[in-house]
Each structure stands twice: as structure tokens, then as C-alpha cells.
């Protein structure tokens with residue numbers, strides 16, 4: 001399944017710096033535009049206090065957190081949609097992702113080059129949006145051409161539906177809006193997926209700020225908030241360079257002290273991982289016992305048999321039922337046995353939609 005979040009933005013805004021805070025893999029970060037060319041892929045552990053709590057209760061031999069995949073992509077520039085600055089390759093990298101983390105430079109520093117010569121995150125955002133929209137427009141136009149040909153040679157209702165949708169997207173994109181602003185019914189949204197549009201991917205913004213603005217942001221962050229207020233997108237404020245320094249510290253206490261000085265109770269990048277997880281519409285269920293406490297990732301809305309299939313395909317094929325304990329009950333009663341005695345185990349069938357935080361035990365036969 002492995003869904004991916006891509007880190008996107010202009011060159012030299014701090015994408016790789018942010019990525020480095022997230023992953024133990026060290027992506028090359030440096031003060032010159034286009035430092036990143038090949039995308040860096042990180043499998044990032046999702047911090048989860050619930051898993052820690054379950055491990056405290058069961059004291060298992062192994063504790064296995066879940067992960068999310070984050071890709072650090074090269075900076076885009078004006079003209080990327082026409083191939084400028086290796087634009088085509090980088091846009092291709094974005095196309096392979098399922099959601100976008102758009103990094104905006106909200107820090108001043110004369111030593112760090114800005115490709116457009118001044119700090120203006122709202123302008124920067126528009127540059128990136130425009131390039132992605134232009135690329136999408138190209139995609140939609142060539143699709144419309146092909147669909148028109150197909151329509152002439154047949155009467156496939158699916159072709160007609162796709163055609164109509166492509167035309168609607170064309171209109172939206174020509175108005176300088178992103179594809180995601182078009183409201184669709186579920187059925188249409190499924191068809192829309194087959195167009196693989198860049199601006200249809202869910203997006204969130206990271207305002208990369210200086211150390212002093214880590215807690216409360218600054219005027220640039222305010223400008224970003226104002227500019228995207230109708231987008232219903234999450235905005236995080238992170239001092240990426242500072243967090244990169246914190247990530248280097250060995251001692252937990254040292255890290256906490258540094259964070260406190262910044263006025264933070266947890267690293268901004270932790271929030272980022274959780275936000276990325278939400279953006280991808282991912283949720284977590286748990287399995288736990290004396291051998292192992294483990295977090296499993298599933299897509300929101302997944303039914304029990306498919307959730308079981310994430311552990312092993314046999315679990316899905318031979319699925320009988322799922323025994324469900326709510327996390328709060330597990331913590332309250334302290335064991336599966338105690339939950340059973342208290343009547344706190346739900347027995348659910350094939351249509352059960354797994355909920356975030358469920359502790360599951362699958363019954364199956366093969």
C-alpha cells in the first residue's frame with residue numbers, strides 16, 4: 001500500500017533540512033539552489049503515545065511502530081512545467097506521491113540565496129501552484145484530445161464521463177485554480193483519479209521560520225495564513241534549521257531543554273509526521289500481547305477483512321471475524337482477559353469499518 005508524501009517547494013527554502021530532521025537518513029542540504037536532484041526517500045516512524053502505553057501494559061519482547069513514507073523532492077522553478085530546471089523530472093517525482101507538503105521560506109537570512117531575490121512566501125506559493133497548474137492543464141488538454149477521438153469511434157459511457165470531467169478541470173485550471181478546488185461526488189472523484197493531476201493531491205503547508213519565530217510565527221506566516229485561508233489546508237510553523245540542530249543532539253534531556261527554550265513541547269517535525277499521516281488519510285490499529293505490541297497503518301474507511309490482510313493475506317482470505325477492544329478500555333482494564341470479563345470485546349464481521357485506535361484480534365481459518 002505504502003502511500004507517500006512529497007516535500008515540494010522552490011529551491012533553497014529548506015526542504016532537505018526539514019527532511020533531515022524527519023529521517024535518520026542524511027539528505028544533502030546546502031546553501032545553493034538545486035542541491036537535491038534525485039529524490040531522497042525516508043521511511044519515517046510515526047510517534048504514537050498509545051503504542052508506548054500498550055507496551056507498558058503488556059511488556060512485550062518487541063515494540064513495532066508504524067511508518068510513513070516521505071520523499072524530499074528537488075526544488076521547482078518558474079518554467080518547470082516547460083522543462084525549466086529539470087522541471088519534467090521533478091514534476092514526475094511529484095506525480096508519484098499521494099500528497100504534498102509545500103514548504104515556504106518564512107525566514108530572513110542574507111546568506112541564504114533566494115531564487116527570486118526576496119522573501120515572499122505568498123509569491124513563492126503562487127509560483128509553484130502556477131507551474132503545477134500549467135502542467136495539469138497540459139495533461140488535461142492532451143487527454144481531452146484523445147478522448148474526443150475515442151468518442152468518435154464508440155459510445156462508451158465511461159469515455160463520456162471522463163471527457164466531461166476533463167473539460168470541467170480544464171476550465172478550473174484556466175482560471176488559475178488548482179484541480180482540488182473542484183467539488184466532486186465520490187463516483188466522479190474515482191474517475192478523476194485516473195487523470196493523475198498534480199494539483200488534485202491533498203496539500204499542507206510548512207512555514208519554515210527562524211529560531212525566534214518557532215513558537216508564534218512571524219509576519220510571513222501571517223501572510224501565508226491569509227493567502228490560504230479558503231483552502232482548508234493545515235499550516236505548520238517549523239524552524240527547520242533549528243530542529244535539525246536538535247535532531248543532532250544525543251541526549252533526550254538535552255533535546256527537551258532545547259525545545260523548552262524555543263517554547264515547544266515537542267519537535268515541530270513530530271507534528272509534521274502526524275499531519276502527513278492525516279493528509280494521506282491514514283489511521284492506526286494495534287495488535288498487542290506478550291510477544292509484540294505493534295501499530296499497523298490502514299487507509300481510513302478500510303473494512304475488517306482488508307485490515308487483516310495488511311498483516312497477512314491469509315488473514316484476509318480466511319477471515320472469520322475481528323475481536324475489537326477500544327484503546328481506552330484496554331488501558332482501563334489492563335488486559336485482553338479483563339476486557340473479556342468486563343464484556344468490553346466487540347465481535348465484528350466483514351462489514352466492520354476499522355476505527356483509529358482499535359486493538360484487534362483476527363479470527364481466521366486457512
Ligand SMILES: Nc1ncnc2c1ncn2[C@@H]1O[C@H](COP(=O)(O)OP(=O)(O)OP(=O)(O)O)[C@@H](O)[C@H]1O
Nearest residue numbers: 011012013014015016017030033034035036075241
Ligand atoms: N529556518 C531556517 N533558517 C535559516 N536557514 C535555514 C533554515 N532552513 C534551512 N536553512 C538553510 O537553507 C539552506 C538550504 O536548505 P536546503 O538544502 O534544505 O534547501 P532545499 O529546499 O532542499 O533546496 P534544494 O531545492 O536546492 O534541494 C541550507 O543552508 C539550510 O541550512
Ligand SMILES: [Mg+2]
Nearest residue numbers: 015016035036
Ligand atoms: Mg533539497
